[in-house]
Amino acid sequence: MTAAAATPIAVQRVAVDAARLPNHAFGHQSVMWWGTVGIMAIEGTAFALTVFMYFYVWTRVDAWPPDALPPELRWGTLNVAILLASVLPNYYTKRAAERYDLRGVRIGMVVCLLFGAAFIAVRALEFTTLNVSWDTNAYGSAVYLLLGLHTTHLVTDVADTAVLGTLMFTGPLDRSRFVDVSENALYWNFVVAAWLPIYAVLYLMPRWL
Amino acid sequence: MSADGSAGTLAAHPGRDRPAYSARERYGGWVDEPGLLGALATIDHKRVGVRFITTAFGFFVLGGLLAGLMRLQLSRPDSTLIGPDLYNQLFTVHGTTMMFVFAVPIMQAMGVYFVPLMVGARDIAFPRMIAYAYWVYLFGGAMLFVALALNIGPDAGWFSYTPLAGPQYGVGKRSDFWAQLITFTEVSGLLVAVSVITTIFKLRAPGMTLNRMPLFVWALLITSFMIVFALPSVMMASTALILDRLVGTHFYNQAEGGDALLWQHLFWFFGHPEVYFIFLPGLGFVSTIVGTFSRRPVFGYVAVVLSMIATGFLSFGLWVHHMFATNVPELGKSFFTAASMVIAIPTATQIFCWIATLWTGRIVLKTPLLFVLGFFFILVLGGLTGIMLAAVPLDLQIHDTFFVVAHLHYVLIGGGVFPLFGAFYYWFPKVTGRMLNETLGRWNFWLFFIGFNVAFFPMHILGLQGMPRRVYTYAAESGWGTLNLISSLGAVLIVVSVLLFVINVVRSRRRGTAAGPDPWGASTLEWATSSPPPPGNFHPQLAVNGREPLWEPDGVSGRVDGLTNDPPEVLVTTLLDASPHHRRAVPAPTIWPLLAAIATTVMFVSSIFTPWAVVWGSIPIAIALIAWFWPTREEAAKHRKRELPA
Numbered sequence: 001m002t003a004a005a006a007t008p009i010a011v012q013r014v015a016v017d018a019a020r021l022p023n024h025a026f027g028h029q030s031v032m033w034w035g036t037v038g039i040m041a042i043e044g045t046a047f048a049l050t051v052f053m054y055f056y057v058w059t060r061v062d063a064w065p066p067d068a069l070p071p072e073l074r075w076g077t078l079n080v081a082i083l084l085a086s087v088l089p090n091y092y093t094k095r096a097a098e099r100y101d102l103r104g105v106r107i108g109m110v111v112c113l114l115f116g117a118a119f120i121a122v123r124a125l126e127f128t129t130l131n132v133s134w135d136t137n138a139y140g141s142a143v144y145l146l147l148g149l150h151t152t153h154l155v156t157d158v159a160d161t162a163v164l165g166t167l168m169f170t171g172p173l174d175r176s177r178f179v180d181v182s183e184n185a186l187y188w189n190f191v192v193a194a195w196l197p198i199y200a201v202l203y204l205m206p207r208w209l
Numbered sequence: 210m211s212a213d214g215s216a217g218t219l220a221a222h223p224g225r226d227r228p229a230y231s232a233r234e235r236y237g238g239w240v241d242e243p244g245l246l247g248a249l250a251t252i253d254h255k256r257v258g259v260r261f262i263t264t265a266f267g268f269f270v271l272g273g274l275l276a277g278l279m280r281l282q283l284s285r286p287d288s289t290l291i292g293p294d295l296y297n298q299l300f301t302v303h304g305t306t307m308m309f310v311f312a313v314p315i316m317q318a319m320g321v322y323f324v325p326l327m328v329g330a331r332d333i334a335f336p337r338m339i340a341y342a343y344w345v346y347l348f349g350g351a352m353l354f355v356a357l358a359l360n361i362g363p364d365a366g367w368f369s370y371t372p373l374a375g376p377q378y379g380v381g382k383r384s385d386f387w388a389q390l391i392t393f394t395e396v397s398g399l400l401v402a403v404s405v406i407t408t409i410f411k412l413r414a415p416g417m418t419l420n421r422m423p424l425f426v427w428a429l430l431i432t433s434f435m436i437v438f439a440l441p442s443v444m445m446a447s448t449a450l451i452l453d454r455l456v457g458t459h460f461y462n463q464a465e466g467g468d469a470l471l472w473q474h475l476f477w478f479f480g481h482p483e484v485y486f487i488f489l490p491g492l493g494f495v496s497t498i499v500g501t502f503s504r505r506p507v508f509g510y511v512a513v514v515l516s517m518i519a520t521g522f523l524s525f526g527l528w529v530h531h532m533f534a535t536n537v538p539e540l541g542k543s544f545f546t547a548a549s550m551v552i553a554i555p556t557a558t559q560i561f562c563w564i565a566t567l568w569t570g571r572i573v574l575k576t577p578l579l580f581v582l583g584f585f586f587i588l589v590l591g592g593l594t595g596i597m598l599a600a601v602p603l604d605l606q607i608h609d610t611f612f613v614v615a616h617l618h619y620v621l622i623g624g625g626v627f628p629l630f631g632a633f634y635y636w637f638p639k640v641t642g643r644m645l646n647e648t649l650g651r652w653n654f655w656l657f658f659i660g661f662n663v664a665f666f667p668m669h670i671l672g673l674q675g676m677p678r679r680v681y682t683y684a685a686e687s688g689w690g691t692l693n694l695i696s697s698l699g700a701v702l703i704v705v706s707v708l709l710f711v712i713n714v715v716r717s718r719r720r721g722t723a724a725g726p727d728p729w730g731a732s733t734l735e736w737a738t739s740s741p742p743p744p745g746n747f748h749p750q751l752a753v754n755g756r757e758p759l760w761e762p763d764g765v766s767g768r769v770d771g772l773t774n775d776p777p778e779v780l781v782t783t784l785l786d787a788s789p790h791h792r793r794a795v796p797a798p799t800i801w802p803l804l805a806a807i808a809t810t811v812m813f814v815s816s817i818f819t820p821w822a823v824v825w826g827s828i829p830i831a832i833a834l835i836a837w838f839w840p841t842r843e844e845a846a847k848h849r850k851r852e853l854p855a
Contacts (some may be wrong), residue, residue: 019771038403
């Protein structure tokens with residue numbers, strides 16, 4: 001009372017009645033979306049810089065790769081296929097989350113996790129066919145850094161999905177968790193999208209350029 | 210207004226006429242548990258923000274004491290007080306502290322405290338992440354000083370050039386501590402940046418369109434974007450450095466196809482924008498203070514905003530001007546010279562806007578404005594030497610001399626620290642409810658201003674005379690003794706000045722004049738709530754209708770109803786127009802961000818000694834993060850109760 005009397009500004013008028021608004025939202029209206037996109041911007045920049053490092057050390061030598069064959073194509077290329085295929089269940093999960101379809105979300109997340117596990121397994125094989133070690137030369141260092149960075153994202157995202165997926169089975173749940181599922185799917189798309197240029201840099205560039 | 214309005218929005222009399230409600234009854238879930246556990250678990254952006262600011266200021270004092278030791282050593286020729294090895298650690302830890310542990314974090318910390326209040330939000334976005342970012346930052350800074358105390362502090366300079374910092378020359382663990390400090394501060398800085406961007410984009414008070422945002426908020430928004438795109442560069446640089454050192458990669462090893470210059474490119478691609486992480490928030494403080502103490506809106510709002518955006522972009526195109534003494538192509542150097550000169554234009558635009566504001570306003574000359582006027586003087590001098598250094602031939606001549614030391618201190622202390630002190634005086638009443646003492650404030654300013662110029666102006670001349678930076682002593686025959694002594698006396702004045710500030714803070718916090726909600730008669734929303742603001746900031750939240758809501762007749766268009774305190778809810782608004790979109794429940798306070806930060810620290814520090822720590826150290830972090838994320842039944846039930854019927 002005293003406060004209102006002491007200041008000329010009236011706040012008696014109700015400008016917004018928030019009780020009529022929903023308590024969560026999907027997509028770019030959600031705060032979580034901005035958090036996820038922010039992290040993607042940071043990590044996308046880190047990927048881009050690592051690619052820059054790869055090409056920078058390329059300019060320091062005459063032949064590329066120096067004293068080694070390029071990484072073998074089969075496992076990396078298989079992973080491109082697995083990752084591209086994983087976009088489908090991922091899309092399905094996102095759609096299911098956005099219509100609050102708990103059963104669909106559960107199925108979708110399990111399938112996504114299987115894809116993630118397959119990808120990690122093939123990634124392990126990929127590391128065995130790089131034809132270079134991180135301590136051989138700067139080329140090897142750059143290859144390992146690029147692949148290692150992507151693998152870190154892969155493992156973290158699969159772990160995230162596993163935790164969130166478990167929560168979707170066990171609860172406690174409220175509807176805002178479906179927003180988390182939707183953002184988690186967005187992040188997986190980023191991991192997929194990042195792999196395509198990295199694959200091109202690691203596997204195709206040494207052959208084509 | 211309801212009776213509980215006496216603390217909260219537009220309150221005038223904190224402490225009086227308060228109904229006998231407990232804080233918990235009035236503010237519900239916004240209130241922390243009492244005691245130590247509550248303090249450790251808090252995710253209130255104001256408590257975390259004050260901690261962040263205080264910690265960063267503590268590191269400023271520590272870094273300043275290291276500088277004091279260096280000035281003591283250099284005050285006379287042929288001094289044997291401090292040996293070369295310790296001196297190397299002193300200047301490295303001084304520079305590293307001031308850039309990574311003081312300046313950038315304190316600017317972000319000011320954002321953590323004030324951005325939510327200035328945009329009229331009840332909370333910051335991702336408050337738990339902010340708490341985690343603070344703890345990680347604290348532990349990282351502590352690690353640096355523990356290393357220094359154990360005589361294993363980094364010693365290769367604050368930009369840690371390879372090969373000096375690489376495995377061939379940087380033996381021992383010193384440069385590893387440097388690289389891991391970078392890891393700590395980048396994790397913290399990036400998380401704060403994402404949180405600040407999201408707060409600005411999505412939590413503004415209804416009606417605060419982008420076009421009505423306070424200029425300080427614009428400054429923090431642009432800075433945060435720059436951090437998102439620049440910090441990853443030093444992150445990759447220092448990761449590659451520590452990999453070279455610990456597992457034998459060859460990124461910077463010339464002999465195996467690497468390149469030492471790669472380090473310089475990566476470092477300065479981050480390092481030049483970093484100057485602007487410090488400078489842009491400084492510009493934001495200046496705009497805020499100039500407006501309030503001229504009693505009028507800042508002249509040329511759009512020009513100021515566009516200038517800051519232009520500065521943000523241009524700052525990414527300057528990094529090679531730190532590398533003029535290397536073998537980068539001459540044509541490239543010309544480009545970077547031109548870019549370095551172009552960036553003077555947006556800065557000048559802003560300075561002219563402020564002059565116009567002051568010229569046409571009714572000036573109230575209080576301590577915050579004094580610091581801003583000091584900023585004008587010092588920054589203009591630093592800018593002029595910047596234009597000199599941007600010219601390749603001159604740069605080659607005075608590269609690595611004290612001229613550069615003088616320049617960078619004029620720019621950073623003038624552009625960052627003077628506005629920051631102005632901001633301390635300006636916002637202290639908001640944070641504590643009490644005014645800082647004005648007389649002590651004037652002493653603080655004049656001693657700092659005079660002391661600064663006495664300490665740093667002679668360094669220009671010393672540099673032109675050829676005194677190199679980073680030498681632990683010099684011969685009497687060089688003739689540099691007098692100017693060095695003058696410089697050291699100036700440093701004494703700065704120490705006294707900062708001491709007066711600390712005394713002022715300690716005294717005023719308890720015994721200063723009561724401030725009331727809006728002691729300066731300012732225009733922005735943080736002054737519409739009580740001082741200090743209650744948990745949850747605004748009760749009720751306000752909707753605005755103009756750029757200077759507390760100055761315009763209908764600036765505050767009304768209140769927001771229908772947000773609960775239990776669970777604590779914030780209003781999420783749309784990006785451009787800030788029209789109300791939905792409610793969002795804020796998570797409860799929790800100890801897990803602290804535990805996750807401890808686990809993170811264990812991993813980062815252990816990885817200096819064994820690379821396998823990255824593997825086993827991730828397990829406790831993962832456990833802490835899962836516990837942090839996992840909702841309680843009670844929380845979920847509360848959220849369900851607030852859902853709209855399907």
